[in-house]
Amino acid sequence: MIALIQRVLSARVEVAGETVGAIGPGLLALVAVEPHDGEPQARRMLERLLGYRVFADEAGKMNRSLADAGGGLLLVSQFTLAADTRSGMRPSFTSAAAPEHGRRWFERLLELARAAHPVVETGRFGAHMVVSLVNDGPVTFRLDTG
Numbered sequence: 001m002i003a004l005i006q007r008v009l010s011a012r013v014e015v016a017g018e019t020v021g022a023i024g025p026g027l028l029a030l031v032a033v034e035p036h037d038g039e040p041q042a043r044r045m046l047e048r049l050l051g052y053r054v055f056a057d058e059a060g061k062m063n064r065s066l067a068d069a070g071g072g073l074l075l076v077s078q079f080t081l082a083a084d085t086r087s088g089m090r091p092s093f094t095s096a097a098a099p100e101h102g103r104r105w106f107e108r109l110l111e112l113a114r115a116a117h118p119v120v121e122t123g124r125f126g127a128h129m130v131v132s133l134v135n136d137g138p139v140t141f142r143l144d145t146g
Contacts, residue, residue, distance in 0.1 A: 001041040001105070002032040002081045007054050007139035011074045013123035014130040021121035023072025027054070028133050031109065032081035033102040034095060041145040042109045048143050049073060050117060062139075072119040076131055077106045099126065 005027050012022035029049055034041075054062050055069035066073060082096035096102070103125050113120045123129045 004030040009134040011133035026071030030078040033097040076123040
């Protein structure tokens with residue numbers, strides 16, 4: 001499982017002009033599921049999303065996690081993160097999970113997140129989404145469960 005996380009002041013997802021998920025300060029996580037992903041990867045990704053230290057402490061250093069700092073978590077499925085871009089001029093998606101597998105494990109990650117964190121929003125799996133954000137920093141990291 002791969003996530004591109006961004007520390008945000010706010011973020012939202014729209015589908016067909018309707019806001020389907022929105023947060024204030026927190027993390028936006030664009031998430032891709034890979035073919036080998038399952039329960040261990042979903043649990044590890046959640047651990048990393050909630051525990052990765054990207055928020056400033058009193059000294060201004062990135063020492064606080066989302067769990068420490070509070071705020072929202074906006075999870076958005078994005079299979080294109082799993083693309084192989086090493087050659088050519090067009091991405092290959094053979095390293096991304098099939099849609100059914102991707103949906104299953106993205107939804108499991110969402111379920112685990114909602115059980116563990118008070119503010120969790122999402123987009124709509126498989127839909128054309130418009131994602132808006134105000135990146136804070138900017139602070140952006142790629143997380144991988146390997």
